[in-house]
Amino acid sequence: MNLEKELLDAFDRVVHQDHPNPERIDYPGTTVLQKLAAEPVAVQSESILAHIRRCAPCFDELKELRRRRSDQRPQIDATAQVLHRPDGKFAGKFLTRAGLIAA
Numbered sequence: 750m751n752l753e754k755e756l757l758d759a760f761d762r763v764v765h766q767d768h769p770n771p772e773r774i775d776y777p778g779t780t781v782l783q784k785l786a787a788e789p790v791a792v793q794s795e796s797i798l799a800h801i802r803r804c805a806p807c808f809d810e811l812k813e814l815r816r817r818r819s820d821q822r823p824q825i826d827a828t829a830q831v832l833h834r835p836d837g838k839f840a841g842k843f844l845t846r847a848g849l850i851a852a
């Protein structure tokens with residue numbers, strides 16, 4: 750089993766145990782979760798990520814959306830964002846699927 754999957758499985762258990770949130774209080778909406786599943790780098794809203802870390806139903810929905818996306822196209826394990834700096838060097842930022850929730 751790879752480390753990323755182990756982290757996700759461990760997080761999965763904790764969020765269901767500690768944050769079941771059956772009423773889905775503060776639900777950000779399907780549109781937001783779909784955008785997060787599609788473009789995690791573009792969303793990067795700390796309040797949304799903080800909510801998902803404390804809401805089992807949203808975590809499940811995001812997981813399902815990402816699973817469906819990965820069924821549709823080749824698996825991408827990390828999203829890279831490369832920025833050009835004024836001095837001509839590259840500054841890279843990487844966001845893995847585990848990093849998204851472990852941040």
Ligand SMILES: [Zn+2]
Pocket residue numbers: 770773774775776777800801804805806807808
């Ligand atoms: Zn939620």
